[in-house]
Amino acid sequence: SLPKSVRLVEVGPRDGLQNEKQPISVADKVRLVDDLSAAGLGYVEVGSFVSPKWVPQMAGSAEVFAAIQRQPGVTYAALTPNLKGFEAALQAQVEEVAVFAAASEAFSQKNINCSIAESLARFVPLMEAAKAAKVRVRGYVSCVLGCPYDGEIDPAQVASVARELYAMGCYEVSLGDTIGTGTPGKTRHLINVVGRDIPRHLLAGHFHDTYGQALANIYASLQEGIQVFDSSVAGLGGCPYAKGATGNVATEDVLYMLQGLGIDTGIDMDKLIAAGQRICEVLGKANGSRVARARLSQ
Ligand code: HMG
Numbered sequence: 001s002l003p004k005s006v007r008l009v010e011v012g013p014r015d016g017l018q019n020e021k022q023p024i025s026v027a028d029k030v031r032l033v034d035d036l037s038a039a040g041l042g043y044v045e046v047g048s049f050v051s052p053k054w055v056p057q058m059a060g061s062a063e064v065f066a067a068i069q070r071q072p073g074v075t076y077a078a079l080t081p082n083l084k085g086f087e088a089a090l091q092a093q094v095e096e097v098a099v100f101a102a103a104s105e106a107f108s109q110k111n112i113n114c115s116i117a118e119s120l121a122r123f124v125p126l127m128e129a130a131k132a133a134k135v136r137v138r139g140y141v142s143c144v145l146g147c148p149y150d151g152e153i154d155p156a157q158v159a160s161v162a163r164e165l166y167a168m169g170c171y172e173v174s175l176g177d178t179i180g181t182g183t184p185g186k187t188r189h190l191i192n193v194v195g196r197d198i199p200r201h202l203l204a205g206h207f208h209d210t211y212g213q214a215l216a217n218i219y220a221s222l223q224e225g226i227q228v229f230d231s232s233v234a235g236l237g238g239c240p241y242a243k244g245a246t247g248n249v250a251t252e253d254v255l256y257m258l259q260g261l262g263i264d265t266g267i268d269m270d271k272l273i274a275a276g277q278r279i280c281e282v283l284g285k286a287n288g289s290r291v292a293r294a295r296l297s298q
C-alpha cells in the first residue's frame with residue numbers, strides 16, 4: 001500500500017538555479033523562496049555555501065537567507081561541502097544543512113575535487129560542529145542510478161556511502177539520480193539494497209527527469225515505502241558537473257500525481273504553478289512542468 005502522506009523537499013532555488021549561467025538577482029531568488037513557502041512547501045533548499053569559483057550562481061546565498069521571510073513551520077536549508085561552508089551557513093542563520101557525497105569516484109572528483117573517502121572525512125568536523133550548534137544535517141548520495149563518467153553504479157556502493165552518512169549522523173539520506181538514467185525496476189532494487197542498512201522512512205528520492213523516468217521512479221519508490229521526495233518547481237535545473245542532465249522532476253508534476261493518488265502534501269497547486277511561472281519569466285525560459293504548461297494553456 002502507498003503512504004498516506006508525503007513530504008516534498010523543494011530544491012528549485014538551489015539545484016534548479018545553480019545551473020543557470022545568467023545572473024539572477026537576490027531579489028528574484030528571495031521572491032522564489034517566499035512564493036514557495038506561501039504555496040505550502042514545508043522545506044525549501046535555498047542555496048549553497050560552496051566555492052563561488054565552482055558554482056558562481058550560489059555566491060549570493062547569504063544575502064538570500066538574510067532577505068527571505070521565514071515562515072513558522074518551514075525549514076530553510078543549504079548545501080555545505082565542508083566546515084568552511086558550514087560556518088558560513090551558521091553565520092547566515094541557516095537552520096538545516098545538507099552534505100553531499102557521490103556513489104561514484106569520478107563524479108566525486110569532478111563535483112567536489114576529492115575522493116569519496118576524502119569527502120566523507122571532511123564531513124566529520126562539519127557533523128561535530130552541526131551537533132554542537134544543534135543544526136540537523138541531511139545527506140545526499142549522487143549518481144545512485146548511473147554516473148556521467150563511470151556509467152553503471154553498483155547498488156552496494158550506494159549503500160556503503162549512504163550507510164556512512166547515516167552513521168555519522170545524517171537524519172535522512174537522499175538518493176540522487178543525478179543524471180536521470182534510472183528506471184523503476186532499478187529504483188526498486190536500489191531501495192531494497194540500501195533499505196537493508198537504513199530504515200526506509202529515513203530515505204528520500206531525488207530524481208532528475210533527463211530520460212523522462214522521474215515520475216515512474218517516484219511511483220516505484222512509493223511502492224517501496226519511500227515518503228520523502230526532492231523536486232524542483234517548474235522542473236528547474238540540472239547539475240553543473242553532469243553534462244546534459246536536465247532539471248529535477250517538477251514539483252507541480254509530482255504534486256499532481258500525489259493528489260491523484262489521494263496522498264496528502266499540504267501544497268496549493270495554483271500558488272505553486274504561479275511561483276514556477278514567475279521564475280521562468282525571470283529566466284526567460286519555458287516552464288519545465290507538464291502540469292503547469294497544461295494548466296496555463298487552458
Ligand atoms: P577545492 O578547490 O578542492 O578546495 O574545492 P580548496 O579547499 O582548495 O579551496 C579552494 C578555494 O575555495 C579557496 O579559496 C577556499 O577558501 C574556497 P581561494 O583561496 O582559492 O580564494 N572554499 C570555499 N569558499 C566558499 N565556501 C566554501 C568553500 N570551501 C572552500 N564552502 C570544494 C572543494 C568542495 C570547495 C569545491 O569543489 C566546491 O565548492 N564544490 C561545489 C560543487 C557543487 O556545489 N556542486 C553542485 C551541488 S551537488 C548536486 O547538485 C547533486 C545533488 O543535487 C544530488 C543529485 O542530483 O544527485 C545534491
Ligand code: MG
Nearest residue numbers: 015176178239
Ligand atoms: Mg540534483
